[in-house]
Amino acid sequence: MRYYDICNLLKSVGIDNAEHEASLLLERFCGLSPAELLISKDKVFDCAELYAAIQKRASHYPLQYILGECYFYDEKYRVNENCLIPRSDTEILVELAIERLPKDSLFADMCTGSGCIAVSVLAHRQDCTGVALELYEDTLKLAEENAKLNKVSERFLPICCDVLKNDPILIDNNTPQFDAILSNPPYIRSSVIESLETEVQHEPRAALDGGEDGLIFYRSILSQHASLLKEDGFIAFEIGYDQGEQICTLANEFSFSCEIIRDFGGNDRVAFLKKNI
Ligand SMILES: C[S@@+](CC[C@H](N)C(=O)[O-])C[C@H]1O[C@@H](n2cnc3c(N)ncnc32)[C@H](O)[C@@H]1O
Structure with a gap:
């Protein structure tokens, strides 16, 4: 050929x-x-x-799975069917975290997948340490490989746990510890998933499905894990193009202020939350 x-x-x-x-x-x-x-x-x-x-x-099987790798931010990542393929949309959240994390921060990357958020932030912030949380062991192993590939594994702490639950791994040490919680959780409404393009159908459903209203992970992180955040800490969520208003309402319910950052196409992309003091 x-x-x-x-x-x-x-x-x-x-x-x-x-x-x-x-x-x-x-x-x-x-x-x-x-x-x-x-x-x-x-x-x-x-x-x-x-x-x-x-x-x-x-x-229409995804090219990145065929190649077994892709580029995200300034880094190269190994990818396979156990993880969501990192999207350029998510680079906005990474950029914001690199700019706004205080010196020597400890942050959590909830729902880490390939590890792309934690790893790219750590690669550009040598002073920071990241705890990467993920439900699936095989996915977390891939994230660890990516941390190694990008030479940040000494500051990348993987934890296999369910962020929808008050997992004992997280609540055993229920003292405010994180300067930031970063997360690109599954946020697509369950009813919409079947209508997405063929390539996306090959990605793990667990990486996409945000429940009936697409918000279960945001609700869970705010209700169960926000207590792990230091008083002056922040949360940065990636959100769907039409979720800005709903996230702000949710954030206010949990006594957080909420700033929406748009992507280059003018769509809602990141929600930046701070505790109201
Ligand atoms: C949207 S993907 C994001 C992956 C990566 N952070 C990124 O930005 O490309 C969401 C990830 O959450 C994980 N996940 C799904 N349910 C979870 C749960 N209950 N607890 C922890 N992680 C979960 C999925 O396996 C998937 O890796």
Whole structure:
């Protein structure tokens, strides 16, 4: 198969960025650098692994799972079906945490998944330490691998626990300790999930499903874990494009002020919460 054949096949099934994806597949499975590709566009590539990957991608299986890696913020991450693929939307939360965490902070990353929030913050804030909470052991192992890959594992403390419960791991030491709670929890309304694009259907449902109103994780973190926050600490949540108003109402119910930060498309993206003193 030639480079152009791969592009045409991917385009024919509605993949937008077919040229870029074809070059990434050739790099991953045939070791072809972007420079080499420029002089090899008519070359026939005959490789079973490449064919299998193209077929998978043509069925709208996510490219990042096929490649086994992706880039987020300034870091490289290993990814597989045990984790949500890190999104560029989440970089806004990372940027904000890097800017606003006080010196020598201890923060929690609740629902850490691939570990991308905690790891990228730690990579840019050498003075900070992060506790990463996740329900699934295999997912948490992947987050630990990513911490190692990005050389922050000494300041990355993984905890396997359920943030929807008052897990004893968290309440045993119920003293305010965190300078910040960061979280991109599952926030999609259960009824909407089936209508999402095919690629998303391959991601773990547990990483998407925020319950009937999409808010169960925010409610749980505010009601059960906000006591772990120091008096002048903050919470930064990633939120859905239409959730700003609801999150502010919820935050006020729990005596927090709430600032909504929008993304480049003008949509609600991050909620920044501080305790009302
Ligand atoms: C939206 S993903 C976010 C992953 C990562 N923080 C990111 O921004 O890409 C949510 C994560 O929460 C985890 N999760 C789901 N239910 C959980 C629970 N009850 N307790 C802790 N983690 C949970 C999922 O396994 C998933 O890894």
